[in-house]
Amino acid sequence: MATSRRSGGTAGGSAAKPLSGYVLHTHDWSESSLILEVWTRELGRVVALAKGAKRPYSQLRSVLLPFQRLHLQLGNKRLEGGAEVQLLRSAEWAGGGPMLSGAALLSGLHLNELLLRGVARHDPHPHLFDAYASTLAALVRSREDADEAMAAAALRAFELVFLADSGVLPDLARVTATQQPVQPAARHMLLSDAGVCTATSSHDAGISGAVLLALQTALQADDRDALQQACTGAPQELKSQLRALLHEHLGTSMLRTRALMVELAQLLDRGPGR
Structure with a gap:
């Protein structure tokens, strides 16, 4: 479960320290999900699967924005289309300026x-x-x-x-x-x-x-x-x-x-x- 800008906590009660990161790029994975290129301080550039992020009621829709600092929790790695992908377990807005234009x-x-x-x-x-x-x-x-x-x-x-x-x-x-x-x-x-x-x-x-x-x-x-x-x-x-x-x-x-x-x-x- 993803966290929004207002909600706290992490998915599944994980005690792991969240990663600090930014979304660099997104592309469609299915009718409801996105593949993200994420730039993190701790792991570098990683690929993450955001399940359900395109659904109208998904809290991730208002969080996974470019140029906004995020706190991220990533799950287990798996291969998708020959690439190593990690499941995005949660994302929380960590502050930032107005959207660039x-x-x-x-x-x-x-x-x-x-x-x-x-x-x-x-x-x-x-x-x-x-x-x-x-x-x-x-x-x-x-x-x-x-x-x-x-x-x-x-x-x-x-x-x-x-x-x-x-x-x-x-x-x-x-x-x-x-x-x-x-x-x-x-x-x-x-x-x-x-x-x-x-x-x-x-x-x-x-x-x-x-x-x-x-x-x-x-x-x-x-x-x-x-x-x-x-x-x-x-x-x-x-x-x-x-x-x-x-x-x-x-x-x-x-x-x-x-x-x-x-x-x-x-x-x-x-x-x-x-």
Whole structure:
């Protein structure tokens, strides 16, 4: 039996400590049930079967929402269609901001796509989980304050943590090929095949060494506020160069959420009736 936002307890009187998690994606399993991709702090990304979640009277309907922190109880594992699935025994709302909408919603979907594509199942990443939670909070604040720069910085900061957690982000304080310290006044490129390089042309969309040093310091200190602040120093350059690193790491030429953003921008540019 599932618990709602108002009810407490867990199914079957289990004393097991609930998991902390978010719903990343859902798809239909039967006329009444859902398969969930769930991102948990304790177990990483897991697949869960939510029996009866689509029924009109199911308490799960108001709980299993994206971008809302949940307390989850999972049951025994079993194989469904060749995949390991756990039964969702209960789900309870654990707090969170207003539902994301507009540009903030697309940003949230971008975070989810990175996790779905780039994190293996049953591989816990508690540090990345905490970064995800704080990024969602930043997206809510940016929406309330109509601060697009804050939202962009929050996304770049999460992408950096994601790449660092995946082991593919080079040391931003050193030129990768020579291991010489990055010079604050020099401009650098962050390349998927060569790491941190000194920009060789004035036409290169380089990132200042001072920004790279601030990013590396914030990453090492696990200071997310400082990391977001440092991302404001080169917003467009970081966006394009981190995108290339993400595409290389995830093995794709374009993320689905990025393609959707491009399509929406094209529609807005055309305007009504064009």
